Amino acid sequence: METSIIISGYGGQGILFAGALLCHAAVIEGKNTTWIPSYGAEMRGGAANCSVNISDDEISSPVIDKADVLFALNLPSELKFEHRIKPGGLMLLNTSLVKKIPERHDIEYLNMQLNEMAEELGGAGFANVIAVGAFVEKTKILSVESLKQALKEMIPEKRRNLLPGNLASLEYGVNFIKNLTKVSL
Amino acid sequence: MAKVLWKGNQAIAQAAINAGCMCYFGYPITPQSEIGEYMGDKMPELGRTFITAESELASISMVIGAGTTGTKAMTSSSSCGIALMQEAISAMCCAEVPGVIVSVMRGGPGLGNIASAQGDYFQAVRGGGNGDYKTIVLSPSTIQEAIDLMYKAFHISIKYRNPVMLLADGILGQMMEPVEFGEYPYQDDDVSTWALSGAKGRAPRNLVSLHMADGELEKISDRIFQKYKIVEEKEMLVDKFMTDDAELIVTAFGTTARIAKSAVKKARKAGMKVGLFRPVMLSPFPEKELYETAKSAQMILDIELNQGQMLLDVKASVFGACPVEFLGRSGGGLLTDTQMLERITTLYNKIGVRV
Numbered sequence A: 001m002e003t004s005i006i007i008s009g010y011g012g013q014g015i016l017f018a019g020a021l022l023c024h025a026a027v028i029e030g031k032n033t034t035w036i037p038s039y040g041a042e043m044r045g046g047a048a049n050c051s052v053n054i055s056d057d058e059i060s061s062p063v064i065d066k067a068d069v070l071f072a073l074n075l076p077s078e079l080k081f082e083h084r085i086k087p088g089g090l091m092l093l094n095t096s097l098v099k100k101i102p103e104r105h106d107i108e109y110l111n112m113q114l115n116e117m118a119e120e121l122g123g124a125g126f127a128n129v130i131a132v133g134a135f136v137e138k139t140k141i142l143s144v145e146s147l148k149q150a151l152k153e154m155i156p157e158k159r160r161n162l163l164p165g166n167l168a169s170l171e172y173g174v175n176f177i178k179n180l181t182k183v184s185l
Numbered sequence B: 001m002a003k004v005l006w007k008g009n010q011a012i013a014q015a016a017i018n019a020g021c022m023c024y025f026g027y028p029i030t031p032q033s034e035i036g037e038y039m040g041d042k043m044p045e046l047g048r049t050f051i052t053a054e055s056e057l058a059s060i061s062m063v064i065g066a067g068t069t070g071t072k073a074m075t076s077s078s079s080c081g082i083a084l085m086q087e088a089i090s091a092m093c094c095a096e097v098p099g100v101i102v103s104v105m106r107g108g109p110g111l112g113n114i115a116s117a118q119g120d121y122f123q124a125v126r127g128g129g130n131g132d133y134k135t136i137v138l139s140p141s142t143i144q145e146a147i148d149l150m151y152k153a154f155h156i157s158i159k160y161r162n163p164v165m166l167l168a169d170g171i172l173g174q175m176m177e178p179v180e181f182g183e184y185p186y187q188d189d190d191v192s193t194w195a196l197s198g199a200k201g202r203a204p205r206n207l208v209s210l211h212m213a214d215g216e217l218e219k220i221s222d223r224i225f226q227k228y229k230i231v232e233e234k235e236m237l238v239d240k241f242m243t244d245d246a247e248l249i250v251t252a253f254g255t256t257a258r259i260a261k262s263a264v265k266k267a268r269k270a271g272m273k274v275g276l277f278r279p280v281m282l283s284p285f286p287e288k289e290l291y292e293t294a295k296s297a298q299m300i301l302d303i304e305l306n307q308g309q310m311l312l313d314v315k316a317s318v319f320g321a322c323p324v325e326f327l328g329r330s331g332g333g334l335l336t337d338t339q340m341l342e343r344i345t346t347l348y349n350k351i352g353v354r355v
Helices: A015-028 A075-084 A114-120 A124-139 A144-154 A157-184 B008-018 B033-045 B056-068 B079-083 B086-095 B121-125 B143-160 B170-174 B216-234 B254-269 B287-294 B310-318 B337-350
Strands: A002-010 A032-037 A047-055 A067-072 A085-094 A108-112 B004-007 B023-026 B049-052 B073-077 B099-107 B113-116 B136-138 B163-169 B176-179 B238-241 B248-251 B274-279 B281-283 B299-304 B324-328
Touching (some): A002 A015, A002 A124, A015 A124, A015 A144, A067 A075, A124 A144, A144 A157, B056 B099, B099 B143, B113 B170, B121 B163, B163 B170, B248 B254, B254 B274, B299 B310, B310 B324, B324 B337
Parallel strands (some): B248 B274, B248 B299, B299 B324
Antiparallel strands (some): A002 A047, A032 A047
């Protein structure tokens, strides 16, 4: 099975990191994966996005036409990519920044107040990892364990102080989905 | 060894290091700046040479200097930067100086833009230098292949004493995927018979691209083209996917070929007999291989991110064996597998084959 994911938001929200995190975890699980960033004139506060593919088989096209999943961490992302999700796909929406009413009825929306959640954990910088945690718990595409391992491998020695916060953020996202499930039961 | 996640540009740089590249000369330009950045970090640590040149002209001239001593050297740049190197590349071919050039294409013409494109096929394969010469051009479509081809580039550059270009594009340079490096698999040729190593104890040598004596240049020209024939016979690389029973064959190179493979797979699922022919070596071009593949097909569809450049080589190779159609996009726009499949389907129905 192949899953295509577009992660989009402002530069500085950890968009490229979130994508790379999924890729690292995919490699840990022995899967094939590709990651393409938007590059060049990107900057903090500007637009940033990346395309991630995760598959058990060879990935032919690393370029995503229609995605299975979109992370829209800000409003411009929602506007730009909402129509690029496959019918039956999933949009993870940061409702802290996207106040717009969703337009499509053929995809699933997962609403999360990511900025507020991240502040609870100590800073807006954790929003990306919370979103990744929620995504993997919801879709089970990768195991939470592989993501923890990937975080450990990706965060360099000199930034080691950020590891506990990132691990906690991952858990937060996972638990958010677990609690949702409980409510719906 | 387990696979590791690498960015294209950095993997290309590490592959050069593994291949024994002793000198890197370059000037930064998007979308390949990470190659120079990585080399600037690693080469001095290894006691090898890294120089940020004052221009692309200087970079390639430094490659010539290093190359004349039989040292493995490289430069890397993108479209408009490679344009500046053309005169030197012609000189390298004439003087038979080895060297590796990595070209990571962006949008053109002119300064263009920084998006991924394939508008420099002609620039790489035909070249903008003067006279009769050929750059050997290798075109990867995955990061793994970029690594393997970097190894080959250094090896055959020394073996045939000719510049070798790795022609990649912005997407390949910027993307990440899991790869395995492995050991440098080649035994390199001895350079001591020709390299400029100091004339103490032997007759002096020179490696020049000016040959004024009567008939001398013609001899050299004939010899280097003899060499290209050998490259064509011994080093040729093509990748064929489901071409054996294909009624329609897609030709494409680099990242476009990768996307095209996805379209071909989808076409097969829909019951269409479609295959993919991907030249991995673009110069010399795999004429024979393409002709042999094309003659049993009904139609060729050439897909490129330009206005139709490899198309000329495809047409020349197919030599009228079947019609050749073209799908392209220029200026940094991408073609998705859906768009490719659409054109494949339209053409497939046209050739009157029952689906």
